[in-house]
Amino acid sequence: MGYTDKQKEAINFKNGNLQIIACAGSGKTDVITRRIATLIINEVTPENIVAFTFTEKAAEEMKFRIRKHLQELRPENPEIGDMYVGTIHSFCFELLKNFKPKYRVYDVLDEHKRMIFLSNYANYNKTELRLLGERKYRNIDKFCRSVDVVREEMIEPHKLPLEFRYCYEKYLTVLDEQNFLDFSGMIYEVVKLLEDDPDFAQKVRERYRYLIVDEYQDINPLQEKLIFLMVGKDGNLCVVGDDDQCIYQWRGTNVDNILTFKDRYNNVKTIEIAVNFRSSESIVESAKKLIEKNTFRLGKKIEVWNNKTS
Numbered sequence: 001m002g003y004t005d006k007q008k009e010a011i012n013f014k015n016g017n018l019q020i021i022a023c024a025g026s027g028k029t030d031v032i033t034r035r036i037a038t039l040i041i042n043e044v045t046p047e048n049i050v051a052f053t054f055t056e057k058a059a060e061e062m063k064f065r066i067r068k069h070l071q072e073l074r075p076e077n078p079e080i081g082d083m084y085v086g087t088i089h090s091f092c093f094e095l096l097k098n099f100k101p102k103y104r105v106y107d108v109l110d111e112h113k114r115m116i117f118l119s120n121y122a123n124y125n126k127t128e129l130r131l132l133g134e135r136k137y138r139n140i141d142k143f144c145r146s147v148d149v150v151r152e153e154m155i156e157p158h159k160l161p162l163e164f165r166y167c168y169e170k171y172l173t174v175l176d177e178q179n180f181l182d183f184s185g186m187i188y189e190v191v192k193l194l195e196d197d198p199d200f201a202q203k204v205r206e207r208y209r210y211l212i213v214d215e216y217q218d219i220n221p222l223q224e225k226l227i228f229l230m231v232g233k234d235g236n237l238c239v240v241g242d243d244d245q246c247i248y249q250w251r252g253t254n255v256d257n258i259l260t261f262k263d264r265y266n267n268v269k270t271i272e273i274a275v276n277f278r279s280s281e282s283i284v285e286s287a288k289k290l291i292e293k294n295t296f297r298l299g300k301k302i303e304v305w306n307n308k309t310s
Contacts, residue, residue: 003031003034004273004275006271006272006273006274006275007027007031007273009271010031010032010035010271010273011031011034011035011038012035012038013035013238013269013271014039014042014044014236015236016236016267016268016269017234017235017236017237017238017265017266017267017268017269018237018238018239018268018269018270018271019238019239019258019261019262019268019269019270019271020032020238020239020240020241020270020271020272020273021241021242021258021270021271021272021273021274022240022241022242022272022273022274023242023272023273023274023275026273026274026275027273028214028240028273029061029062029065029214030065031273032051032062032212032214032238032240033062033065033066033068033069034065034069035212035238036049036051036066036069036083036212037066037069037070037073037074038069038073039210040070040074040080041070041073041074044209044210045081046080046081046082046083047081047082047083047207048207048208048209048210049083049084049208049209049210049211049212050083050084050085050091050208050210050211050212050230051083051084051085051086051211051212051213051214052086052087052088052091052211052212052213052214052227053085053086053087053214053215054087054214054215054218055087056086056087056090058214059085059086059087062085062214063080063085066080066083066085067079067080084208088187088223088226089183089186089187092186092187092189092190092226093108093181093186095190095204096181096186096189096190099193099200099203099204100193100200103181103189105179106179106180106181107179107180107181108180108181108182108183108186109175109180109181109182109183110182110183111144111183114144114182115137115140115141115144117180118140118143118144118171119135119137119140121135123174124140126170126174127167127170127171127174128166128167128170129143129167131163131166131167132163132164132167143164143167143171146164146168147168147171147182147184148182148183148184150168151184151185151187151188151222152184152220152221152222152223153220153221153222154221154222154225157169172185184222187222187223187226188222190226191222191225191226191229194226194229194230195229201229204230205230205231205232205235208230209235209236210236210238211227211230211231211235211236211237211238212238212239212240213227213237213238213239213240213241214240214241215240215241216239216240216241216257216258216261217241217242217257217258218241219257224257228264233264233265233266234265234266234267237265239258239261241258242258
């Protein structure tokens with residue numbers, strides 16, 4: 001199967017801001033990996049490209065497909081070199097270690113390790129969490145989730161309730177003293193550096209000139225801030241997603257990111273790849289009737305592949 005005209009348009013787009021609205025079953029992973037491979041054969045250095053995925057599994061799939069396309073387009077050298085393909089969290093941790101030597105001795109606390117870390121009697125006391133309740137799982141879990149909300153929603157500390165703010169600041173101090181970062185903390189630290197350290201910001205922007213963000217409808221405000229600070233309004237940003245598939249709003253994602261993309265970035269090219277190659281006509285029609293009831297969404301014409309659609 002070849003590519004539709006809209007898919008070809010997205011694949012061959014090189015410089016500027018690109019918004020790809022990709023419905024379910026539209027082959028969007030193949031399109032964006034083909035576009036990355038096309039950038040490389042058009043003399044974009046792989047280490048200047050960053051592709052953000054939602055999971056490490058998705059990253060491995062993307063790397064495999066990029067190499068597959070390069071094998072076809074440039075068989076003499078199908079390797080992706082130092083291109084970064086992976087999650088935003090892992091990218092930020094690598095960035096901190098590469099540009100700020102302090103973080104080379106730091107380790108990462110995932111959700112489970114963080115619970116164990118704060119359940120430790122000494123750390124529980126150092127963070128003064130007793131002010132927020134007894135040393136029970138539900139209280140510590142609630143505190144951890146609240147910490148992430150503060151960062152991901154970029155809430156200013158002075159607006160926090162006094163006791164929570166006190167514990168929050170103690171928590172950050174204890175993490176730093178013991179050389180740890182949590183997931184939201186990795187992104188938060190990079191955002192602060194991009195805002196406050198001009199030398200760091202310049203190095204990042206000079207190194208990473210092309211940014212591709214998959215599942216853009218599931219990006220939270222802190223992640224969007226990172227993306228904006230990396231590329232600015234006039235960079236080479238490609239976002240891929242579908243407002244009808246936003247499923248992580250309960251975790252802080254904001255569908256407004258994709259709905260208002262054209263208002264926040266300059267000279268945006270929007271391409272809809274709305275042909276569903278995977279599902280039958282009855283399934284597509286049923287889905288259309290359901291999602292068209294959504295109030296806040298981008299209008300799009302979802303079609304079924306019939307070997308004639310272009």
